[in-house]
Amino acid sequence: MDWQMLTLVGEDQPGIVAQVTDALYQSGFNLGETSMIRLGGNFTIMMMVGSAQAQGDLTRQLAPVAEKLGLQLHLDPIRGALHQHRVPNFQVRVNGADRAGIVARVTGVLAVCGFNILELESDVVGTEQEPVYIMTIQGYSESTLESLEAALGELKAKDIDVHVSPIETLIG
Amino acid sequence: MAILEILKLPDSRLKEIAEEVTAFDDELHSFISDLEETRLDGPAAVGIAATQVGRLQRIVIIDCSNTRKPVPNHGRLVLVNPEITEWDGFELGREGCLSVPDYTGNVIRAEKIKVKAMDPAGLASEYEMEGFEARALQHEVDHLDGILFVDRLVSRRTDLFQRKVYRKGGAQKT
Numbered sequence: 001m002d003w004q005m006l007t008l009v010g011e012d013q014p015g016i017v018a019q020v021t022d023a024l025y026q027s028g029f030n031l032g033e034t035s036m037i038r039l040g041g042n043f044t045i046m047m048m049v050g051s052a053q054a055q056g057d058l059t060r061q062l063a064p065v066a067e068k069l070g071l072q073l074h075l076d077p078i079r080g081a082l083h084q085h086r087v088p089n090f091q092v093r094v095n096g097a098d099r100a101g102i103v104a105r106v107t108g109v110l111a112v113c114g115f116n117i118l119e120l121e122s123d124v125v126g127t128e129q130e131p132v133y134i135m136t137i138q139g140y141s142e143s144t145l146e147s148l149e150a151a152l153g154e155l156k157a158k159d160i161d162v163h164v165s166p167i168e169t170l171i172g
Numbered sequence: 173m174a175i176l177e178i179l180k181l182p183d184s185r186l187k188e189i190a191e192e193v194t195a196f197d198d199e200l201h202s203f204i205s206d207l208e209e210t211r212l213d214g215p216a217a218v219g220i221a222a223t224q225v226g227r228l229q230r231i232v233i234i235d236c237s238n239t240r241k242p243v244p245n246h247g248r249l250v251l252v253n254p255e256i257t258e259w260d261g262f263e264l265g266r267e268g269c270l271s272v273p274d275y276t277g278n279v280i281r282a283e284k285i286k287v288k289a290m291d292p293a294g295l296a297s298e299y300e301m302e303g304f305e306a307r308a309l310q311h312e313v314d315h316l317d318g319i320l321f322v323d324r325l326v327s328r329r330t331d332l333f334q335r336k337v338y339r340k341g342g343a344q345k346t
Binding site: 085166172 | 215216217218219220221234239240241243265266267268269270274275276304307308311312315321
């Protein structure tokens, strides 16, 4: 199956997923892995969309529903396939007063350690006067816990509160 | 000795409730040997339930003595007719399952439990378990009740429900 990555962004409202996926289904497309989340009140979704046979121009087939729902639509051909999951073995949590450069610094240290980020979520919470930054990262690294802690420890000296812990996935 | 076939989602037998074991005989012991051989055959599984090989009887094996970071554990346990009698605390952790290949997800489990069970000879005993071992036992006992971890998934964004903020007589207002 050839997969394409469909990205939709727009003002959130109930029923978007139902209408978009119905349009895909009616046009003969299948869904692979998908991820939807609200960011800053916006609806955002990325979907692996595929079809066994050529089904024509997906952008044109989705245009009516995207227009009706006020969604920006973006489509890219991708390489890749299903059943490519990697299991994370470390979690990194960061929180503290919001300021510029936290993500770049933390992920920069992780990149040097050969840490592959598999999932990252960050949010600015608290109040407008006192914004608080929270980030969780799950990923895979061959490094030891001690060496990750040592590398991230340098950030603590710069007042970034960062914790790394191993994830032991239970298989049963 | 034989390696048994692992049932995979969506096999409907995984949703059945398993029956109590009443005969502690050679046939049971031979099955337990096969079940353990099957557990060790696949990817590093810390537990297996009889339901996962299509035998709908209340038998589980857990062994948390070989984790990357050592955790409190009782070694390898073969538990017949296990019953969780007490639960305490909540903990979020990542689980996968021999019956659900290529998927892992977050599940909330009790942090500490008390368990009553029999051994393969029919002798009763009790255990107190915590953390990873408690999680493994809850995962396996779920199998005996026809429940998979995918039935208990929570979103990555889900916060643990903090019971500690509540007190007798209602939440304290500050």
